[in-house]
Amino acid sequence: MRPMLLVTGRAGGGSGGMQRFTCADVEPGCHRVFRADGVHALWAVVAAHLRDVHRRESSPQLAAALQRAVRDAA
Numbered sequence: 001m002r003p004m005l006l007v008t009g010r011a012g013g014g015s016g017g018m019q020r021f022t023c024a025d026v027e028p029g030c031h032r033v034f035r036a037d038g039v040h041a042l043w044a045v046v047a048a049h050l051r052d053v054h055r056r057e058s059s060p061q062l063a064a065a066l067q068r069a070v071r072d073a074a
């Protein structure tokens with residue numbers, strides 16, 4: 001199964017560019033890497049993954065950890 005992790009195909013969208021999140025940065029041992037065009041799109045898939053797989057509810061601490069873990073994937 002392939003969830004919609006890749007949002008590609010638009011050049012120069014101006015929405016922040018491709019962003020990357022490595023789940024192991026907040027959940028050691030997880031091998032998932034997410035990419036999306038812009039932080040908001042990335043946020044959506046990452047939040048769902050953290051909730052469904054790691055049973056993490058969103059919290060200020062989690063949000064801060066995510067923010068530190070998101071990288072430019074360009």
Ligand SMILES: [Zn+2]
Nearest residue numbers: 023027030032
């Ligand atoms: Zn994970």
